[in-house]
Amino acid sequence: MNKKIFSENCNLSNHTTIKVGGIAEYFAEPRNVKELSYLIKWCNSRNKRCQIIGAGSNLLINNIFIKGLVICTKKMKSLKIEKYSGIVEAEAGVMLPTLSNSLAKNGLQGGEWAVGIPGTLGGAIYMNAGTGDLSLAKNLISVKVINNKTHEKLEIDKKDINFEYRSSSFQKNDLAIISAKLHFEPNGNLDKLIQTTKNNLKFKTKTQPYHLPSFGSVFKNPENNYAAKIIDDMGLKGFKIGGAEISTMHSNFIVNNSSASSKDIYELITAIQQKVLQNKGIYLQPEVRMIGFDYPN
Numbered sequence: 377m378n379k380k381i382f383s384e385n386c387n388l389s390n391h392t393t394i395k396v397g398g399i400a401e402y403f404a405e406p407r408n409v410k411e412l413s414y415l416i417k418w419c420n421s422r423n424k425r426c427q428i429i430g431a432g433s434n435l436l437i438n439n440i441f442i443k444g445l446v447i448c449t450k451k452m453k454s455l456k457i458e459k460y461s462g463i464v465e466a467e468a469g470v471m472l473p474t475l476s477n478s479l480a481k482n483g484l485q486g487g488e489w490a491v492g493i494p495g496t497l498g499g500a501i502y503m504n505a506g507t508g509d510l511s512l513a514k515n516l517i518s519v520k521v522i523n524n525k526t527h528e529k530l531e532i533d534k535k536d537i538n539f540e541y542r543s544s545s546f547q548k549n550d551l552a553i554i555s556a557k558l559h560f561e562p563n564g565n566l567d568k569l570i571q572t573t574k575n576n577l578k579f580k581t582k583t584q585p586y587h588l589p590s591f592g593s594v595f596k597n598p599e600n601n602y603a604a605k606i607i608d609d610m611g612l613k614g615f616k617i618g619g620a621e622i623s624t625m626h627s628n629f630i631v632n633n634s635s636a637s638s639k640d641i642y643e644l645i646t647a648i649q650q651k652v653l654q655n656k657g658i659y660l661q662p663e664v665r666m667i668g669f670d671y672p673n
Contacts, residue, residue, distance in 0.1 A: 380452075381404045381405055381406055381407065381411055381415075381451075382402065382403070382415075382514060383402070383403050383404070383405045384402055384403075385399055385401070385564060386397055386399065386400045386402075386403035386446070387443065387631075387654045388400050388432075388437050388446065389437075389439075390407065391403075391429065391432045391446075391613075392429075392433075392436075393430035393431065393432055393433040393435075393447055393494055393589060393590065393591065393592070394435075394436065394589045394590055394591050394621045394630070394632050394636075395589040395597055395632050396436070396437065396439060396632065396636060396637060396638045397432075397438075397439065397638065397640060398438055398439045398440045398441060398442050398638070398668055399435055399436035399440075399441050399442065400442045400444075400445070400446040401424075401441065401442060401443050401444055401445070402424070402444065402445040402446070402484060403445070403446050403447075403448070403592070404445060404447050404448070405447075405448045405451045406447065406449070406451065406452060406644055407451045407452065408452060409452070409522075409529075409554050409555075411445065412449070412452065412554065413522055413527060414452075415445065415447055416447075416522060416524055416527060416552060417527055418445070419444065419445050420524075420525070420527075424443075424445055425439055425443060425445070426445050426447065426524065427442075427444065427445070427446050427447070427667065428446075428447045428448075428449060428498075428552055428553075429446060429447070429448050429449070429499075429628050430448070430450065430468065430469065430495060430496030430497075430498050430502075431450060431471065431495050431496045431499060432448070432497065433495045433496055433499070433509060433591060433592050434499070434503060434505070434591050434592055434663055434664050434665060435580075435591070435592075435664065435666075435667065436591070436638060436641055436642065436664050436665070436666045436667070436669070437638065437666075437668055438638045438639075438642070438666075438667065438668030438669050439637055439639065440597045440668050441625070441636040442667065446654050447642075449467075449469040449496060449498050449517060449553075450469045450471075450496060452467040452469035452554075452555075453467055453469045453470045453471070453474075453532075454466070454467045454470075454555075455467070455470050455475065455478060456478070457478060457482050457484065457647065459482040459483055459484065459562060460562055460563075461559075461562060462559050462560045462561060463475075463557065463558075463559055463637060464479070464482055464484070464557070464558045464559070464560060465555060465556075465557050465558075466497050466555060466556055466558070467497070467498075467554065467555045468496060468497055468498025468499075468553045468554055468555060468556075468596065469496050469497070469498065469657050470496060471494075471495070471496055471497075472490040472493045472494070472495055472496070472497065472500055472505075473490070473492070473494070473577075474493050474494070475487060475490060475497060476488060476490040476491040476497045476573055477490075477491065477573060478528050479560055480566075480569040480570045480572070480573040481566070481570065482559035483562060483563055483564045483566050483569065484561065484562055484564060484569075485560060485561045485564035485569055486514070486560040486561050487515070487560055488569060488572045488573045488576055489506075489507050489508075489576060490512070490565045491538050491573050491576050491577045491594065492506075492577050492579075492580030492581070492584070492586075493505060493507070494592060494644040495592070496644055497512070497555075498553040498556075498600065500512050501513075501516070501519060501544060501546065501553055502544060502546045502547065502553060503542060503543070503547075503663070503665075504539050504540065504542055504543055505540070505542070505545045507560075510555075511539070512558065512623070513534070513537075513539040513544075514581075515558040515559055515560055516537075516556060516558055517533075517534060517557040517558060517559055518530070518532060518556070518559075519532050519536060519537065519553055519555070519556045519557075520531050520532075520553075520554040520555045520556070520559045521551040521552060521553055521554055522551065522552045522554060523550065523551055524550045524551065524552055525550055525580035527552070529548040530551070532551075533553030535637040536617065541596065542596050542663050549651075560626035568650070568660075583625065583626060584623075584625060584626045584629060585623040585625045585626060585631050588623075588631040588632065588633070589631065589632040589661055590623065590629045590631045590632070591629070591630065591663075591664050592629070592663075593628045593629065593663050593666055594628055594629065594630050594645060594648075594662060594663060594671070595607075595614075595648075595661060595663060596660070596661045596663050597663055598658055598660070598661075598668075601658070602628075603628045603660055604626060604627040605627075605630035606652055606656060606658060606660070607622065607628060607648060607652065607660075608627040609640075610630060610651060610652065610655060610656070612627065612651065613627050614636065615644075615648075616633075616644075617640050617644040617647060617648075618635070618636055618637060618639075618640030619632060619633045619634060619635035619636030619640055620632060620633075620636040620640040620641040620643075620644040621633055621635070621636075621644075622648070624646070625641030626639045630644055630645070638668075642666070642669060645662060645664070654663070
């Protein structure tokens with residue numbers, strides 16, 4: 377296998393935004409579709425488990441030995457923007473802030489909200505990431521994928537993808553996201569779009585703990601409510617287990633104060649759930665994906 381994209385016994389804490397994680401038996405960062413396809417075939421031919429991650433935000437990996445191959449798509453970052461038609465083609469590893477800034481600079485509107493989300497396009501489609509009622513699903517035309525079992529490359533129209541709040545059918549099927557085609561409104565006011573995007577980022581950095589390792593939001597918002605408000609109302613801001621702490625800036629963020637273990641973070645997530653359930657009768661569902669834990673994802 378190509379040594380440049382492949383390593384053994386890789387520490388995954390370097391590949392998650394909360395800076396914890398176990399050791400992957402094999403780890404690879406494909407730079408294009410050909411390499412990704414090769415890696416998936418490599419796993420299948422050796423009967424090894426294959427797990428795909430993007431920027432590693434919204435991801436808690438247990439500090440254990442993770443068997444099989446972990447593929448990180450961050451190096452697949454081709455981005456093509458047709459400024460007059462508003463059509464955008466982006467690979468799975470394109471970072472959302474890069475996409476958001478590029479859209480604004482090309483006068484395309486509708487992606488300004490994505491500037492502060494530390495994830496990749498592939499991860500955002502997989503999780504149906506968004507803010508409030510905005511998500512990329514609104515702008516999606518189609519998604520190119522590889523079938524992990526048959527290795528067939530397919531293009532799936534948006535109408536054939538089931539998107540729900542912070543959820544998509546990619547969480548249940550066996551398809552690896554390669555790239556997506558999207559449409560944004562062209563001919564927008566350039567200065568206004570760039571300013572709005574900057575203001576969105578400024579607001580997020582002022583209200584969220586960007587200076588510390590975190591997942592982004594930990595819990596989904598319950599219907600007609602906000603997870604942050606519920607946690608806040610219970611006086612849990614600043615509550616700690618080991619090196620993991622509920623952010624004093626934003627209650628739906630858990631931060632790693634340099635020494636948190638995956639166990640600390642997992643225990644803090646479950647402690648919040650238990651306290652909220654006991655006191656408010658509300659079950660907070662995590663947005664965070666978990667690898668290496670006995671937790672139903």
